[in-house]
Amino acid sequence: MSLTGLFLISFLIVHLLGNLQLLDLSVEGQEKFNAYAKFMTTFPVIKIVSYLLYFSILFHAFDGLLLVRQNRAARPERYKSWKPNANSVWASRNMGLLGTIILAFIILHMSQFWYTMHWGEIGMDSQGNKDLAAVVIKTYQDGSAGMIMVSLYVIAMAAIAFHLWHGFASAFQTLGLNHKRYTPVIKTVGYAFSVIVPLAYAIIPVFILMAKN
Ligand code: HEM
Numbered sequence: 605m606s607l608t609g610l611f612l613i614s615f616l617i618v619h620l621l622g623n624l625q626l627l628d629l630s631v632e633g634q635e636k637f638n639a640y641a642k643f644m645t646t647f648p649v650i651k652i653v654s655y656l657l658y659f660s661i662l663f664h665a666f667d668g669l670l671l672v673r674q675n676r677a678a679r680p681e682r683y684k685s686w687k688p689n690a691n692s693v694w695a696s697r698n699m700g701l702l703g704t705i706i707l708a709f710i711i712l713h714m715s716q717f718w719y720t721m722h723w724g725e726i727g728m729d730s731q732g733n734k735d736l737a738a739v740v741i742k743t744y745q746d747g748s749a750g751m752i753m754v755s756l757y758v759i760a761m762a763a764i765a766f767h768l769w770h771g772f773a774s775a776f777q778t779l780g781l782n783h784k785r786y787t788p789v790i791k792t793v794g795y796a797f798s799v800i801v802p803l804a805y806a807i808i809p810v811f812i813l814m815a816k817n
Contacts, residue, residue: 605664605667605668605671605775606774607775607779608660608663608667609664609774609775611656611657611660612657612660612661612664613772613775615660616764617801620801620804620805622637622641622644623805623808624804624808625637625640626740626741626808626811627807627808629741629812631730634729634735634738634741635729635730635731635733635737638729638731638733638734638735638736638737641721641733641734641736641737642733642734645721645722661707661710665703665707668699668700668703669703671700672699672700694766695766695767695769696770696774698766699767699770699771702766705759705760705763706763706764706767708760709763712756713760716743717736717740717743720739721734721736721739726739740812744757744812745813745815750816753809754809754812754813757805757806757809758809758810761803761805761806762802764798765798765799765802766798768794768797768801768802769794769795769798772790772793772795772797772798773790773791
């Protein structure tokens with residue numbers, strides 16, 4: 605779980621850098637994004653990494669849910685006295701719930717963009733590339749459906765933030781890379797990452813919705 609988790613974390617950085625191009629909604633900006641999307645879906649090395657990504661998502665989700673079931677089975681009775689906040693944070697006790705929200709988001713998200721890019725009905729831009737930027741913009745600007753979509757995205761990004769709040773440092777701990785001397789650094793980087801990255805993701809759909817004229 606820790607290895608797939610760290611791989612998914614590195615994906616989050618690359619995917620964010622690509623998506624931030626959508627903050628330029630000029631025609632040139634959209635065409636740049638479309639050219640980038642074409643590269644990301646056709647370049648052979650990236651295609652191989654994508655398969656690894658799909659496997660990691662499925663493995664991480666499946667193994668995570670298995671772990672939640674095992675934990676429940678190991679302690680079927682409830683504690684008489686339970687003061688969870690004394691020694692653990694809310695996110696660490698709800699990783700299964702958070703992961704399920706994130707998985708639901710990924711399924712929705714991939715059916716909206718990834719599926720459309722590969723097999724859906726999609727127009728072409730003036731450079732002859734599939735106009736994925738138009739698909740993304742329409743999704744977030746489409747009247748009340750667009751507003752619901754933007755809200756769902758923001759909620760999903762909050763779930764990712766909480767999931768990473770616990771998961772980032774936990775991955776290092778599991779791999780035994782959490783030496784006492786580095787613990788504060790790993791925790792600080794983890795907390796900063798879990799706030800900044802989901803926030804930057806959330807800004808994109810909100811920005812596109814607000815740019816609607
Ligand atoms: C909210 C901002 C986001 C936007 C605007 C966005 C946009 C896109 C677009 C346009 C695609 C299709 C292009 C492609 O297939 O490469 C895509 C694919 C994908 N997105 Fe996102 N995304 C966002 C956030 C996220 C987050 C937070 C995750 C993970 C939790 C995620 C996971 C994925 C995955 C797994 C794919 C398929 C990638 C592949 O085929 O290699 N996205 N996204």
